[in-house]
Amino acid sequence: MKKFYIALSFAAALLAMPATTVSAEGNKIVLDLANPANPESFDFDDKGVWTGTYSEDYMYWESQVFMFTHILGGSSWGGSYWDGFTVSRNSDNTDHAADGWLAYQWGCMAGGGITNVDETTGEVSVSADRPYILGYWSGFPEDCCTILFNDGNSYSPAGVYISLSPYAYYANINGASPASPMQNEGDFLSITATAVDADGGKTSVTKILAEYRNGKLEQSDKWEWFDLSSLGKAEQIIFTMDSSDKSYGYMNTPAYFCLDRLTVTTDDLSGVEESKAVSSEFKIYAAGGTLNIEAPTAAVAAIYSMSGTQVRTAQVAEGYNTVQIADLPAGVYIVKCAGETTCIIKK
Known part of the structure; x- marks a missing residue:
């Protein structure tokens, strides 16, 4: 599939x-x-x-x-x-x-x-x-x-x-x-x-x-x-x-x-338990032309292209948030939000 x-x-x-x-x-x-x-x-x-x-x-x-x-x-x-x-x-x-x-x-x-x-x-x-x-x-x-x-x-x-x-x-x-x-x-x-x-x-x-x-x-x-x-x-x-x-x-x-x-x-690898704790708080995932962020607290989400260029920022409130990405070209993007870093792929 x-x-x-x-x-x-x-x-x-x-x-x-x-x-x-x-x-x-x-x-x-x-x-x-x-x-x-x-x-x-x-x-x-x-x-x-x-x-x-x-x-x-x-x-x-x-x-x-x-x-x-x-x-x-x-x-x-x-x-x-x-x-x-x-x-x-x-x-x-x-x-x-x-x-x-x-x-x-x-x-x-x-x-x-x-x-x-x-x-x-x-x-x-x-x-x-x-x-x-x-x-x-x-x-x-x-x-x-x-x-x-x-x-x-x-x-x-x-x-x-x-x-x-x-x-x-x-x-x-x-x-x-x-x-x-x-x-x-x-x-x-x-x-x-x-x-x-x-x-x-x-x-x-x-x-x-x-x-x-x-x-x-x-x-x-x-x-x-x-x-x-x-x-x-x-x-x-x-x-x-x-x-x-x-x-x-x-x-x-x-x-x-x-x-x-x-x-x-690397001089400083994050421990598994520490990474689990951070990642369990913010949930970041893409669906179609929307980036979905479930946040435990207010934060700013920044989206970067793979060349390192910031292509979008959004204020994230506590709870469920959506950020429109339908206009972005297909490809891999890096999302940073309150210390959480995630890669998404948009087709």
């Missing part, structure tokens, strides 16, 4: 989070796709791709404290389109230019997800059966590849492993219409991570994924560490891509990338 809206209870998500996801050392959380919360498990098709990739039931999916956007525009165009993040365990890293790339867009140049990272040498071990995140940045909307946190806390991103998609990797070498091969000095493909903090402030860091310099193309077919430690505390992380190959301002280079072992830290 198609969901018209999804409202998230942060306390419930926190209780469902496996105890092993938070380490005692530095409150570090490392993404583990074996512990999803929404859906409760990932099913894969014969290509090794999550069966919900083209489903409009999920405008985000969750694992541990992480919430990943998926088809943020709300439509898969009859099951033929997706963007944002999906999950893949497709290990294919061969060149499929002769076959047509759309049927083979699911692979990873590193050959699979990460099973282990040697703390001494930094050597990364990979398994073909290990799932990883596949991202597609369509640019419509620009924040279609966004990671939020589902427990109401801000986190400090430490970093994430990134690998090129075969689609982009081989397009950089041979071209893949409309993309041209990288063969001119300064040609590049990059990815940028932008952190949005609690006040809407933004900090960004960029990593070059491929570059033509000194007469040759340089790009990696391994998992590479993308250091995000300069971003500071964040309520969300937005990934965008850029390339030297553009037409009318839009990228021609395939905007696919792979992620694994996203790592964040």
Whole structure:
């Protein structure tokens, strides 16, 4: 059944989070796709791709404290389109230019997800059966590849492993219409991570994924560490891509990338009992074009877009309140009210 809206209870998500996801050392959380919360498990098709990739039931999916956007525009165009993040365990890293790339867009140049990272040498071990995140940045909307946190806390991103998609990797070498091969000095493909903090402030860091310099193309077919430690505390992380190959301002280079072992830290994780107490007082949920708030006391509700822009405020009285959101574009919004933070999805 198609969901018209999804409202998230942060306390419930926190209780469902496996105890092993938070380490005692530095409150570090490392993404583990074996512990999803929404859906409760990932099913894969014969290509090794999550069966919900083209489903409009999920405008985000969750694992541990992480919430990943998926088809943020709300439509898969009859099951033929997706963007944002999906999950893949497709290990294919061969060149499929002769076959047509759309049927083979699911692979990873590193050959699979990460099973282990040697703390001494930094050597990364990979398994073909290990799932990883596949991202597609369509640019419509620009924040279609966004990671939020589902427990109401801000986190400090430490970093994430990134690998090129075969689609982009081989397009950089041979071209893949409309993309041209990288063969001119300064040609590049990059990815940028932008952190949005609690006040809407933004900090960004960029990593070059491929570059033509000194007469040759340089790009990696391994998992590479993308250091995000300069971003500071964040309520969300937005990934965008850029390339030297553009037409009318839009990228021609395939905007696919792979992620694994996203790592964040926090200095102050809220306790489960404290989160339960706060969340049990205010009830915030969306239904159609209305935001419903059941409040134990008067407060001000503020609604933010995923880019951190405040799009609406409303005075909330004690008891049952409704706030009209029918005019807001479809997408994910953050609602803050008297210390309570909730994500809603409007279609």
